[in-house]
Amino acid sequence: MSDLMQATITRYRQRLATKAVVQSRGAIEASYPVLRNLLGERLWLVAVDDNTWHAAGKRLAVTLDAAGARWERYDVPPPPGGHEPLCDDDAIALFAEQLGSSGAAAAIAVGSGTINDIVKYACSGLGLPMACVATAPSMNGYTSGIAAILQHGVKTTQPCEPARAVVADLDVLSDAPMRMIQSGLGDLMSKPVSNSDWIISAKLTGSHHSAEAMQIIEDGSRLLDGVAPRLLQRDRDAIDRLSASLMLSGFAMSIAGSSSPASGGEHLVSHYLDMTAHAHGLPHDFHGCQVGVGTIAAAFVYEKLLAFDVQSFDIEARVAELAPWADYLQLLRERFGVLFDAVVPHARAAYPEPDDLRVRLEALRAQWSEIKAEVSRTLRTHESIREELAQAGCPVRFVDLRVEDRKRAFASIAWAKDIRSRYTVLHLAWELGRIDTWAGEALEVL
Ligand SMILES: [Zn+2]
Numbered sequence: 001m002s003d004l005m006q007a008t009i010t011r012y013r014q015r016l017a018t019k020a021v022v023q024s025r026g027a028i029e030a031s032y033p034v035l036r037n038l039l040g041e042r043l044w045l046v047a048v049d050d051n052t053w054h055a056a057g058k059r060l061a062v063t064l065d066a067a068g069a070r071w072e073r074y075d076v077p078p079p080p081g082g083h084e085p086l087c088d089d090d091a092i093a094l095f096a097e098q099l100g101s102s103g104a105a106a107a108i109a110v111g112s113g114t115i116n117d118i119v120k121y122a123c124s125g126l127g128l129p130m131a132c133v134a135t136a137p138s139m140n141g142y143t144s145g146i147a148a149i150l151q152h153g154v155k156t157t158q159p160c161e162p163a164r165a166v167v168a169d170l171d172v173l174s175d176a177p178m179r180m181i182q183s184g185l186g187d188l189m190s191k192p193v194s195n196s197d198w199i200i201s202a203k204l205t206g207s208h209h210s211a212e213a214m215q216i217i218e219d220g221s222r223l224l225d226g227v228a229p230r231l232l233q234r235d236r237d238a239i240d241r242l243s244a245s246l247m248l249s250g251f252a253m254s255i256a257g258s259s260s261p262a263s264g265g266e267h268l269v270s271h272y273l274d275m276t277a278h279a280h281g282l283p284h285d286f287h288g289c290q291v292g293v294g295t296i297a298a299a300f301v302y303e304k305l306l307a308f309d310v311q312s313f314d315i316e317a318r319v320a321e322l323a324p325w326a327d328y329l330q331l332l333r334e335r336f337g338v339l340f341d342a343v344v345p346h347a348r349a350a351y352p353e354p355d356d357l358r359v360r361l362e363a364l365r366a367q368w369s370e371i372k373a374e375v376s377r378t379l380r381t382h383e384s385i386r387e388e389l390a391q392a393g394c395p396v397r398f399v400d401l402r403v404e405d406r407k408r409a410f411a412s413i414a415w416a417k418d419i420r421s422r423y424t425v426l427h428l429a430w431e432l433g434r435i436d437t438w439a440g441e442a443l444e445v446l
Contacts, residue, residue: 004219004244004248005244005247006021008216012212017161017164018162018165018250018251018254019038019164020038021166022166022168023169023243025169025170025171027168027169027170028169028172029059031060031167032063032069036067038129038165039129039130039131039164039165040129041069042104042106043070043106044069044072044105045072045074045098045104045108046060046071046108046110047074047076047095047108047111047115048074049075049111052112052115052135053073053110055135055136055175055176056133056134057133060108060133076111076114076115077094079091084114086278087121088149088150089150089151091118092121092122092125092149095107095118096126099126104128105128106123106129106130106131107131108132108133109132109163112135112136112138112176113139113148116141117147120162121158121160123161124161125160130161130164131163131164131166132166133166133169134169134172136173136176136181136183137168137180137243137246138176138183138184138286139184139187139286139288140184140187140188140250140262141250142168142247142250143163143166143247143248143254144253144254145161145162145253145257146158146160146253147160148287151342152341153278153279153339153342154339154342154419155419156420157259159258162250166247168243170243173239174239179285179286180286182231182289182394183285184242184243184288185224185231185242185288186287186288186290186291186293186295186389186395187246187249187262187292188246189292189388190262190263190267191221191378192299192378193265193298193425194260194262196264196302196379197298197424198214198261199378200375200425201422203371204423207422207423208260210255213256216252216255217249217261220247220248221245223244224242227241227242227392228388232392249261249262264425265301265416265425265426266297268424269291269293269294270287270290270294272412272415272416272419273401273408273412274287276412279338280338282403283401283402284401285395289394289395289401290401292385292394293397293398296386296389296396296445297412298424298425299382299385300441300442300445300446301439302379304434305428305438308432311368313361313432315361315362318357318361318431318432318433319354319358321433322354322357325351329344332344332347332418335411336415336418343419346418346419347418347419349421350418350427357431360431361432364428382445386445396446397446406443409446413426413442413443414435414439414440417430
């Protein structure tokens with residue numbers, strides 16, 4: 001698998017900040033020369049928490065000490081009242097402060113999404129290089145130029161400088177909690193809908209689309225053939241393929257300059273669950289596990305969309321019933337409560353004026369057969385996605401994510417478009433006036 005990653009790094013070396021992925025058994029012990037070359041022989045701040053220290057940190061420490069490297073340990077604290085680290089503005093500021101006071105010239109994140117994002121974002125802001133020692137094949141952020149940050153209660157994705165090097169030790173990844181391995185598969189299962197969202201966004205809003213990024217995603221996707229049923233056995237080859245596919249997905253985001261290749265409406269479902277979990281102390285699951293369920297939901301919405309009679313849809317009637325922004329604002333206040341202030345700027349940015357809505361729906365009608373043909377090439381049915389996730393024991397229904405409240409499950413599909421302005425099938429379904437109906441029907445299979 002390393003060959004495909006290496007070929008991608010070589011091919012795009014001018015455009016990728018990540019210069020090396022060391023992925024193998026014993027990768028940690030083999031990593032020092034790569035870290036020295038890419039981080040420089042200076043003081044490194046190594047960020048861990050209890051779990052990641054035991055999973056990989058101790059081995060890294062032995063390796064660094066044996067090589068005579070200068071490093072200091074930093075334990076990422078949980079937020080006040082919390083048990084696990086959280087990537088929010090406070091955690092990033094704390095780490096940045098520690099970088100400054102320690103005099104470190106580079107950092108190493110030992111962890112998965114949260115610790116990686118805290119370190120990546122803080123280092124990016126200070127112009128310092130960082131590397132990551134992956135502890136689980138749980139998401140595609142190791143090689144991406146994006147950090148997922150909870151800002152004022154809203155889950156946002158912020159651009160930042162990617163890791164210079166990623167160390168993915170297959171023994172560590174294979175020993176990760178099964179739920180985190182399943183999360184990695186769930187994150188990658190978003191491809192059929194996130195790529196379709198990217199296509200409709202490019203066609204209907206003129207957003208940037210990158211054929212190169214799409215190709216990298218396709219390459220990574222092919223690695224997953226037959227992987228799902230082998231993950232439950234922690235099969236090393238399957239973990240190797242899963243990890244490589246996640247790394248390629250991150251590269252695709254770096255090449256595209258945004259998360260678009262790998263994050264569409266299905267990710268908004270997950271972000272909505274994270275935000276409401278954080279705001280109200282409700283249950284949530286790992287990012288990719290939620291994305292998997294969101295992907296089934298979004299694929300279902302696509303099925304409804306593709307069966308919808310766009311040609312005889314009454315555009316003028318829909319434009320006439322568009323609520324003025326002031327009225328919609330009131331609705332948002334009722335829906336989002338304590339999250340209202342944080343959500344409004346995102347919702348406002350996507351809320352159309354009547355003329356915008358007319359233009360978009362007319363564009364949809366004019367390009368409908370082309371759009372249908374293009375998204376049909378990448379889409380899959382919600383049943384086939386559910387089946388593949390189920391083979392790996394991944395969550396496939398909201399209750400599997402411990403989201404028992406059906407109203408919250410409904411809202412995660414029907415209201416999620418207001419938390420990010422980038423156009424997705426959820427925005428389109430809302431613009432067609434169908435989101436409530438289709439989200440309600442989706443719940444019958446979720
Ligand atoms: Zn993701």
